[in-house]
Amino acid sequence: MLIELIPLLMFVAICVFLMFGYPVAFTLAGVALAFAGLGIAGGVFDANLLKSFPARLYGIMNNYTLVAVPLFVFMGTVLEKSRLAEDLLENMSKACGRLPGGLGISVVLVGTMLAASTGIVGATVVTMGLMSLPLMLKRGYAPSFACGTICATGTLGQIIPPSIALVLLGDVLSSAYQQAQLTLGVFNPKTISVGDLFVAALIPGLALVALYIAYVFFTAWLRPSIIPRVVIDEQEEQVSLLRVLLSLLPVLLLIGLVLGSILVGAATPTEAAGVGALGACLLAMAKKQFCLQRLREVSRSTLQISAMIFMILIGASLFSLVFRGFGGEELVHEFFSQLPGGVFTAVFLVMLVMFVLGFILDFIEIIFVVVPIVAPVLLAMGVDPIWLGIMIAVNLQTSFLTPPFGFALFYLRGVAPATIPTSQIYRGVIPFIALQLLLLCVMALWPGLVTWLPQQL
Template sequence: MEWMAIALFACVCLALLCGFPVAFTLAGTSLIFAGLGLLTGTFDVSYLGALPNRLYGITTNSTLIAVPLFIFMGIVLEKSRVAENLLTAMAALMGKYRSGMAVSVVLVGMLLAASTGIVGATVVTMGLLSLPSMLKRGYSPAFASGAICATGTLGQIVPPSIALVLLGDVLSSAYQQAQLSMGIFSPDTVSVGDLFVGALIPGLLLVALYLLYVMFASARSLPATDTDESELPAMRGWAIFNALFPPLFLIVIVLGSILAGYATPTEAAGVGATGALLLALLQNRMTWSRLKAVMLNTTQVTSMVFLILIGASVFSLVFRGFGGERLIHDFLTNLPGGVIGAMLVVMLVVFILGFILDFIEITFVVVPLVAPVLLAMGIDPVWLGIMLAVNLQTSFLTPPFGFALFYLRGVAPPSVLTSDIYRGVVPFIGIQLLLLIALAVWPELATCLPDTLYN
């Protein structure tokens, strides 16, 4: 039975590498293996009996309602050209300083991460608006590409993050499963709000590390100023305030309501979606055709996420029916080094899978298999969630299948080679790994705020 579980996992990874649709690959391959298992008597069919309840639970999960709402919020802000205004305003403020354009890209990436959380939209927008300007002002193609790709992925760790919403739901189920395996019957769980709060310090620390690197790298390769002041955007006073204040106010409302305990992440997502729509209407940047495009994009992305979640649920049940859960438990608990060894192996596996799989597949396929074992070993669920989120963030940058690299390649000028993009992201991957090490050495970076606010 356990060899069938290993073969199932291997076949799923192989099919994904061949380019088959993720959701149908997960469900279809699993059902084929379940049929083979029934014929050979190696599959416990009782696990499939839980499938209807599992699927009903997915479609009625109140936490996951935040996903389409945050997606809607992000797409509205993108279509209303908030990102373009932010970049223009930040360039007007910082452009006259040395490395000002690079610093502007990082700061705008942080603001877009906290307001949109959509990696593709952020990378494409900054690639179209900032990359030509950075190349003109003396930045190397590799450095400019790396800065844009890396800051575009901040939406994975800076709340409100769709990745944290998905991780929160998966870890909540894993935490309850871990408690039951230890004979503990408690309503306590890990919430998406806990992960949002826990991600604040690591997210800001990552932004600070990015800023230090871009300032250091720019100081070594640029003249005293990276631009002619005559080239700066003609924005002054009220225009800059009007570009910066509305998205900042929206961020404060969404995150502030969660941190203060006034709203759940799902309720805050509704506030954010409504606020983004009102902001676009007040600025006369929302037409019926644009609203239709926003709703269509939101439906497409949401459908993709939920289809993958349904496919992953089928895979998880079939994998457990072959004894895969017991296999993983025995493997992790028997590793040398105990909890440290198990955590190190899981982090290494997730990092390697990030080269070939998207964060959604890893979140829905791998995390539900390993998280219950790690949580049963006594690992803090919030710390585990933040460690996984930072690790998954690297999957957007690691060649050859890093999605941020593809997004930028699609809008970059021909003078920027693919090899330039690959070389440019390497230092930023190193910075993310450095943050992982810091979180491993000082878990309080992720746990101190949730412990302070909620205990």
């Protein structure tokens, strides 16, 4: 009976050590090796399983899909340094100035375009916080609402392609799908690609943007005390359509190159990431924001972020190997199969656990630790892998906003004025978390919202 509890104890140990602030990658690997050593000493773990770990490492090194990660990170970092969003926000805010909550709507729209061109949450939140937060406060927006809008808009990079989370999820779900097929004793040549997830995420991502805009609009209309009607000088407010289009053109061109090449099948996500990285450099050169010093800064930042992601992936791979060696996967499968309600209850429980874990864990940790454990079981129960991937992505998007460890909250706290208390930032994101959960429920009730577009291509 104690042996059956070992996988559960491993998971609890991971959560405890992470809450103490230990590095994620080394915590995953250290806990795995500690339990493996105890298991070998107690005769309940096969030491030969550890011999397969070098092959797993080679598989990570040889994974063509994962090459897209540093390329997308590089692209997003270049765009962050090139100040591409400044002109865009200025022109969009003037164009939307007459609408209730026009500035807030323009923040959502510009954040959406940054998400679709960078895919990095931190870059979007910091950029929008530096540019739009002072302007929103100057226009009389309530600090909590302004902070909530910026944080939530920044998290759109989690679901709107190209998204680093979708790249990582695509790789993990592909392995989980193959494992589920082996469990069922069938062979299906179909694979789960990152491109499939990119296509499937378009409609849910745009639906979430529409929910944000509707919330800002109706809040401005119904509660002018939070978003006052600002009277702008006519001369200042006018902005030509040509000027707006010219500010949109670079971003739309880059989005078209990256996403368009994937959607039409002209390039894989990895190839499109390379095109995007080159396109970002060309845009930075056109704005005269590219030099050797900036390239050095971008390369160093890309290296640090990519190294962190891949070290976590290596640690999670070792954790997953030891977890399965103790029979953890069979334990999870048996638990899910005994739940009343079948697949619905299993999916609901997984989504609930991921949402709760989002309060204390980062999305990368959940993708590499939790998804490899539960995804093969759910896929073997007949759950659509594309639908499951987007459900997980939207769910993990909330982890950026849920206190106390929501990363979007930390990013904005770092650039927000000291006069804005952290409690106001927490209060401001609550309605947007509710909107994300609403979208999650809608996708659960109407899976076609996710699966329709990939079926058309």
